[in-house]
Amino acid sequence: MTDTVKEHRSAAPTQDSPQIVNRDSPDFAALKVVHTRHYVRWIFGALVLFVVLQFLCSLATNDKYGWPVFATYFFAPAILKGIQLTLALTVVSGTIGFILGTLLALARLSKSPILNSVSWSFIWFFRSVPLLVQLLVWYNLGYLYPRLGLGVPFTDNYFWSFDTVTLVSQFAAAVLGLSLNQAAYSAEIIRGGILSVDQGQLEAAAALGLPRHVRVLRIILPQAARAILPNAFNEIIGLIKGTSIVSVIALGELFYVTQVIYNRNQQVIPLLLVSVVWYIIFTTVLSVAQFYVERYFARGALRVVPPTPIQAARAWVNTQWARLDEKPEAPEAATTRIGGNGS
Amino acid sequence: MSIATTQASGTVTAPWTRGLVEIRGVSKIYAGHEVLHDVNLTVRPGEVVAILGPSGSGKSTLLRTINHLESVDRGWVTVDGELIGYEQRGDRLFELKEREILKRRTNVGVVFQNFNLFPHLTAAENIAVAPVALGRLGKSDARELALGLLAKVGLADKPDAYPRQLSGGQQQRVAIARALALQPKVLLFDEPTSALDPELVGEVLDVIRDLAKLGTTLIIVTHEIGFAREVADRIVFIDAGHILEVGPPRAGLRFSAAPTHQRIPGTRALRRVPGHPSTTHPAQQHSQQKLTEIEAHNGN
Numbered sequence: 001m002t003d004t005v006k007e008h009r010s011a012a013p014t015q016d017s018p019q020i021v022n023r024d025s026p027d028f029a030a031l032k033v034v035h036t037r038h039y040v041r042w043i044f045g046a047l048v049l050f051v052v053l054q055f056l057c058s059l060a061t062n063d064k065y066g067w068p069v070f071a072t073y074f075f076a077p078a079i080l081k082g083i084q085l086t087l088a089l090t091v092v093s094g095t096i097g098f099i100l101g102t103l104l105a106l107a108r109l110s111k112s113p114i115l116n117s118v119s120w121s122f123i124w125f126f127r128s129v130p131l132l133v134q135l136l137v138w139y140n141l142g143y144l145y146p147r148l149g150l151g152v153p154f155t156d157n158y159f160w161s162f163d164t165v166t167l168v169s170q171f172a173a174a175v176l177g178l179s180l181n182q183a184a185y186s187a188e189i190i191r192g193g194i195l196s197v198d199q200g201q202l203e204a205a206a207a208l209g210l211p212r213h214v215r216v217l218r219i220i221l222p223q224a225a226r227a228i229l230p231n232a233f234n235e236i237i238g239l240i241k242g243t244s245i246v247s248v249i250a251l252g253e254l255f256y257v258t259q260v261i262y263n264r265n266q267q268v269i270p271l272l273l274v275s276v277v278w279y280i281i282f283t284t285v286l287s288v289a290q291f292y293v294e295r296y297f298a299r300g301a302l303r304v305v306p307p308t309p310i311q312a313a314r315a316w317v318n319t320q321w322a323r324l325d326e327k328p329e330a331p332e333a334a335t336t337r338i339g340g341n342g343s
Numbered sequence: 344m345s346i347a348t349t350q351a352s353g354t355v356t357a358p359w360t361r362g363l364v365e366i367r368g369v370s371k372i373y374a375g376h377e378v379l380h381d382v383n384l385t386v387r388p389g390e391v392v393a394i395l396g397p398s399g400s401g402k403s404t405l406l407r408t409i410n411h412l413e414s415v416d417r418g419w420v421t422v423d424g425e426l427i428g429y430e431q432r433g434d435r436l437f438e439l440k441e442r443e444i445l446k447r448r449t450n451v452g453v454v455f456q457n458f459n460l461f462p463h464l465t466a467a468e469n470i471a472v473a474p475v476a477l478g479r480l481g482k483s484d485a486r487e488l489a490l491g492l493l494a495k496v497g498l499a500d501k502p503d504a505y506p507r508q509l510s511g512g513q514q515q516r517v518a519i520a521r522a523l524a525l526q527p528k529v530l531l532f533d534e535p536t537s538a539l540d541p542e543l544v545g546e547v548l549d550v551i552r553d554l555a556k557l558g559t560t561l562i563i564v565t566h567e568i569g570f571a572r573e574v575a576d577r578i579v580f581i582d583a584g585h586i587l588e589v590g591p592p593r594a595g596l597r598f599s600a601a602p603t604h605q606r607i608p609g610t611r612a613l614r615r616v617p618g619h620p621s622t623t624h625p626a627q628q629h630s631q632q633k634l635t636e637i638e639a640h641n642g643n
């Protein structure tokens with residue numbers, strides 16, 4: 001049976017080929033194809049659709065959502081100021097976190113046992129202590145070390161010093177906590193990315209006599225980036241939402257501001273919705289950015305880089321447009337080619 | 344293809360005062376297993392040497408010691424009298440700083456079995472990256488150089504292709520061009536055609552054949568016996584970490600000077616035979632037999 005099929009296919013290109021073809025078999029190509037009917041799938045689809053519609057409907061009809069209140073506060077100056085701080089915290093801690101994380105990852109992969117174990121201990125410690133606890137400790141650093149400065153080691157004689165409380169403000173405590181925590185996690189992500197690069201790449205780079213910084217920055221990290229990026233964007237998205245945790249040290253970022261407002265006017269849900277929608281906007285922007293950044297680092301890794309949504313949409317419109325223009329073509333041409341020897 | 348003929352053709356400009364490789368008493372031990380045993384070999388400037396041997400015989404390891412990708416446990420390797428990896432001061436050898444090792448490494452180009460092109464860089468960028476990073480050329484000059492080298496290996500139309508868009512043979516030719524970009528004194532080929540489909544082997548061998556005429560010292564680890572015979576000035580046969588024979592390609596593996604080694608019964612190891620005069624020798628027979636085996640294998 002299978003043999004016949006094989007013969008049939010290979011016989012297609014040339015009319016006079018002496019292949020054995022079963023002349024008696026009907027021309028299946030002329031028949032209409034009826035697709036499988038997935039009844040269960042359709043039922044569940046309908047159910048899910050119903051639930052989603054019900055929910056969307058409730059959003060509009062349930063006045064406890066308080067959309068008018070939502071609208072008044074969405075662009076309120078206090079909220080915008082909170083957003084500013086949230087974004088500042090994310091950018092600063094994210095940048096410090098990833099730079100420090102890269103250094104930690106490189107230290108962890110270095111042959112020096114000291115660098116290696118220091119890096120390991122850092123990661124171990126900052127992954128072990130909950131972020132919430134870390135933030136409170138940094139915030140209360142002034143209690144442990146009232147003055148920070150440069151002086152004679154192991155004594156209290158300072159040449160130059162600061163009150164800890166003025167140096168480590170709320171913002172600084174938040175940045176310290178978030179970025180050190182972030183560094184510990186991103187170090188492992190970056191290390192994983194570096195490990196995923198083929199050993200032969202290192203060898204080839206070494207054989208070409210490339211200096212260490214060129215090997216790392218030009219050869220290893222760009223290739224590691226493909227493995228690092230999905231996780232890194234996860235982390236950044238986690239971080240932007242994670243900044244809401246610094247509300248415990250009374251830093252006026254987005255979530256803290258909404259809390260303050262709803263404690264005053266008791267409109268809890270509408271104000272929570274304000275922050276929810278803003279967080280959704282930020283993460284959406286990041287997700288879109290992720291697509292383009294990943295696409296950039298995919299160059300060379302894929303034979304053909306997938307089109308951007310805009311390119312895909314344009315291509316789709318063009319094909320539809322072209323289809324409208326041309327005469328509806330007889331489908332026989334295609335079927336004969338697939339069907340067989342065209343007799 | 345002997346050097347003399349090439350010289351006579353007058354197309355050669357490279358002076359043969361460079362590219363002398365000396366390997367003296369090199370031993371290498373991995374986890375108690377001796378991969379290389381007291382290997383001695385001198386490769387003259389401009390010479391083309393093919394290293395043959397069964398898998399796991401230590402031929403790739405030997406090649407990698409030449410540019411210090413692999414350190415040695417005993418003995419030393421020099422290129423034009425310079426130790427790779429170490430520097431002599433008085434009666435001591437000081438291990439060189441990485442920067443110095445890298446600098447000396449640029450005298451020795453390597454072409455790998457798996458090409459190891461940088462996949463995120465185009466063909467031209469792959470070639471240009473080292474000259475630029477080492478401060479030898481500006482970006483536009485390096486690009487010029489890359490285009491020139493690509494033309495030389497028959498890929499003038501592919502400068503902006505990424506490695507994955509090229510066939511295996513094309514990738515290996517880019518890799519050869521990349522190794523040439525630093526104008527090395529010595530080029531090492533580590534089984535350059537082993538990862539290629541049979542129909543792509545020829546285009547890579549053609550490029551190597553051309554290089555052999557240009558006067559760069561070439562050391563080629565290969566399984567292509569026919570090619571080795573055609574292109575090499577000398578063939579080295581290595582097995583179980585020992586050099587069994589060294590000789591010119593035609594007579595080479597059927598000719599032996601006084602035999603130096605004898606197989607220890609029941610093992611792959613060999614022991615030195617002090618002043619043995621016989622002309623037919625187990626080691627020699629062994630290499631002959633291995634060669635026949637490999638030829639038979641390649642023929643199929």
